[in-house]
Amino acid sequence: QVQLxxxxxxxxxxxxxxxxxxxxYGGSLNFYSWTWIRQSPGxxxxxxxxxxxxxxxxxxxxxxxxxxxxxxTSKNQFSLxxxxxxxxxxxxxxxxxxxxxxAARPLDYWGQGLLVSVSS
Amino acid sequence: EIVLTQSPGTLSLSPGERATxxxxxxxxxxxxxxxxxxxxxxxxPRLLIxxxxxxxxxxxxxxxxxxxxxxxxxxxxxxxxxxxAVYYCQQYGSSPEYTFxxxxxxxxx
Numbered sequence: 001q002v003q004l005x006x007x008x009x010x011x012x013x014x015x016x017x018x019x020x021x022x023x024x025y026g027g028s029l030n031f032y033s034w035t036w037i038r039q040s041p042g043x044x045x046x047x048x049x050x051x052x053x054x055x056x057x058x059x060x061x062x063x064x065x066x067x068x069x070x071x072x073t074s075k076n077q078f079s080l081x082x083x084x085x086x087x088x089x090x091x092x093x094x095x096x097x098x099x100x101x102x103a104a105r106p107l108d109y110w111g112q113g114l115l116v117s118v119s120s
Numbered sequence: 121e122i123v124l125t126q127s128p129g130t131l132s133l134s135p136g137e138r139a140t141x142x143x144x145x146x147x148x149x150x151x152x153x154x155x156x157x158x159x160x161x162x163x164x165p166r167l168l169i170x171x172x173x174x175x176x177x178x179x180x181x182x183x184x185x186x187x188x189x190x191x192x193x194x195x196x197x198x199x200x201x202x203x204x205a206v207y208y209c210q211q212y213g214s215s216p217e218y219t220f221x222x223x224x225x226x227x228x229x
Binding site for chain 2: 035037044045046047050058060061062094096099102103104105106107108110111112113
């Protein structure tokens, strides 16, 4: 059974950099895309970016200048860095697995979510 | 950017009733690029349907999806108590690669 477990700092100050990691258990990074999504309190879902097993990335244009995704195949993990934080970045952050072979690239496994608060 | 508009915003029904949720894409997208998720409070979304009509693994057959033109529909044939949640549609395609609808809240009447 595939599980995604994520961790990182949950309370940050404006201008700091968010750093989250998602570990994949019970499955390989190969042949999938690995995605980060966030959800502001009481709001909908916003896609942040994705990285595939070869390391190719796509980012949401609204966040592109501040986002970096990376992959560590030796640890079966992938990571998110989001710089220059503001209060507007306060959200629950999810990692998820995307099915590369399907047109909808549906997200079939998700991490548990992590609330990141940005406050001075 | 493709915008997904879900309707209604809130749907109030009783267990045993039929639920019909809509997702309209503008501009229109192929139903192959659409998926549906269920989210309960404090949980991650759960994949229900992809390619507009294929159920994900382990999803009960009371959940079904259809598509016609720019509109996709998620139907829950007979509501169970555990089905009351928020439902999102999602499309994958042009930048930004993933977009989500704003959600439909299915609540107990």
